[in-house]
Amino acid sequence: MTKAELVWDDSVSLAIPEIDAEHRTLFTVYNTIRASLEGGDGAVDLKGVCAELLAFTREHFAREEALMAAHAYPDLEAHRTLHRTFLQQIEDIWTFVRAGGEPDDYLARFLVLGFIGKWLKMHTLVVDRKFGEWLALHVRKEVPEGVE
Numbered sequence: 001m002t003k004a005e006l007v008w009d010d011s012v013s014l015a016i017p018e019i020d021a022e023h024r025t026l027f028t029v030y031n032t033i034r035a036s037l038e039g040g041d042g043a044v045d046l047k048g049v050c051a052e053l054l055a056f057t058r059e060h061f062a063r064e065e066a067l068m069a070a071h072a073y074p075d076l077e078a079h080r081t082l083h084r085t086f087l088q089q090i091e092d093i094w095t096f097v098r099a100g101g102e103p104d105d106y107l108a109r110f111l112v113l114g115f116i117g118k119w120l121k122m123h124t125l126v127v128d129r130k131f132g133e134w135l136a137l138h139v140r141k142e143v144p145e146g147v148e
Contacts, residue, residue, distance in 0.1 A: 014132030
């Protein structure tokens with residue numbers, strides 16, 4: 001593990017299993033690209049990574065927003081706006097990567113790494129955490145029958 005590697009632990013969990021699993025996927029992608037930039041793991045098929053990241057981002061954001069809507073999260077519209085901004089950024093990066101002649105361009109890897117890093121450090125650990133905390137406080141836990 002390098003100093004710059006991001007490590008998943010309970011401190012970054014939102015306690016929403018399906019969302020946490022997807023965030024762990026982002027940690028893995030981030031660390032793979034980071035290692036390639038540091039020369040540890042060689043080249044990365046960045047075009048493939050970006051295509052998958054774009055599809056993943058769309059699905060992940062839709063899942064988060066559906067969960068927020070199902071629980072009447074009051075900041076849903078603001079969160080949705082942030083998601084649209086992130087989606088536009090990854091679409092712009094995907095356009096840049098597709099236009100490049102090399103399947104594994106250093107600058108493109110750096111851009112993707114920065115995008116995922118911002119997503120994890122600013123969005124997931126701050127904005128998504130706010131939803132996780134709100135959900136824990138406002139969604140009534142089911143009480144087993146016979147227990148009061």
